Amino acid sequence: MGNQKWKKYWQVLTSNNIGLFGLILLMIFLLIAILAPFLAPFDPTDRVGAPFTKPNSQFLLGTNDVGQDILSELLYGTRISLLIGVIAAFISILLGCLVGIVSGYYGGKVDALLMRLVDLVLVIPFLPLMILLAAFIGPSFWNIVLVISLISWASPARVIRSQVLTLKTKGYVEAAKSIGTNISVVLSRHILPGVIPIALSQFVLAASHSILIEASLSFLGLGDPFTKSWGTILYYAQARGAFLTDAWIWWVLPPGLLITTLVIGFAFTGYSLEEILNPRLRKER
């Protein structure tokens, strides 16, 4: 039965144009990330040309201020952007699941306390907070991941909590309790399987947010200077005045477009996953 269910999800996902489009975008980016060493004409850290070269047959997108190939930087940057997005989303979903399940299952004071915390995290304007946090703990790959996770676990926690609340009232959960099954088994055998599909769609949406946040932070110069993501490329472009010259066409526009496309890919996949898991949103076809 489990198998059948996943097959049905897959069908809904692929019969939905938006979902299919999102999924294809994600596949393309995944391929680029994996194949970056083969696709990139140069090592992105090597100074291969004269600084500020305009696009030509050798450097398709020109070179930056120190003579590195921008195209190669972008291709390798896919890895960083994707990785940070996915890892940060994963951690925030893990955190969200933990908080959501504890809060929903135990209820009472624990629930009230955790949900106030969630409210707090949700209402704090996140950009200033993140800038503060990132500046405080310093720029590095894992610090960026940490900062993103810390502010994006709250909304998944809410969604998962509400799912746990409905699962909790199921007869089989009560039956398991009356049999004497201990709580950890009830949670892992009966609650968790009902939470995982929701967590999956939340994960995809969180990944799209994380990528955007990472780009913003890096653009503000709070990213890791040693692992160049698309956001970091934009930061250097801005710092070297590319926004004011013709260079914006090959130095600013491409990373911007890539960020947008990847975010859209995740968002579309996420929305149609949500549609699958919440049949009320499913349109008649």
Added chain:
Amino acid sequence: MDKSNLLNVSNLKKTFIKKSGTFLKRKKTEVYAVNNINLEVKKGEILGIIGESGCGKTTTARMIMRLMKETEGEISFEGVNLCNLKDSETNKIRKKMQMIFQDPYDTLNPGMRILDILMEPINAHEKNLPYQAKYQRVVEAIEAIELRPAEDFIHRYPHQLSGGQRQRIAIARAIILKPSFIAADEPTSMLDVSVRAGILNLLLDLRKKMGLTMMFITHDLSTASYMCDRIAVMYQGKIVEIGPTKKIIHKPSHPYTKALVAVVKDLNHFIKNREKLILDGEVDSTKEEKGCPFVSRCPHKEDICHSQVPNLEAIDNGHSVSCHCHTELLERTS
């Protein structure tokens, strides 16, 4: 306390707080779902609990099964007071007392195979048994509930079974640990009429083979009279009459029991005496009234019924009723 009692319930109460109204005019009303219940279940007997929907039957069973904390009162099982146990101790007791739930479509996890569903109780209490022995227990349990051959069912998912078969699996889950006490909460009310008798006979059969003691909850008097040795009639969270099945059926003393019996027993008599017997009016368990809880629907009410709560009084050997007027009523009907 009598030694032959497996279960003793005394002064059991459950009050729910119902919140209503808007933010500013928030009202809190108390619902007395179970209101001062006393009963005992003797070893080996089937005690029926009967009453209309919402009278507190399920709530009573859930408190006995420790799925819900009581507001007040005491429950003792095999001489152990269940109300003050720690969670780990409660879990140990659960090996000996199990519940069969009302809705077989809800109580089996749709994502688990029958094998895993029936393994769950064994894993909870006898985790260290070798797998082969556990498997054997599962097969035996499935055979005990008359689904044969067991191997045909063991790898199925609940959605591949009919309602009756699901309820049988739920019964198998309840008996697999060989408990001494089972509470069955309307186990046939969600099933097709055609399979009900099969389930009831299975329960009677298991009781004989395993020496089970049972609490059988139902809203249907004819089912109760078929299954039970004694019957407790509940009304709005109270037991209004309790006694041996024969007495309840042939000499009902409380006007509410009389109405229930009349409906089942003799349709003609019921139709002729409609006004006297019909239960009219809304059930409202939100207020703890001064008088008899049944007074608003009672065809025989007197002054005292409005002002004083009747107590459960013995009128015969093992037969008690809570009604101010039961002596007069008895004379009038006989």
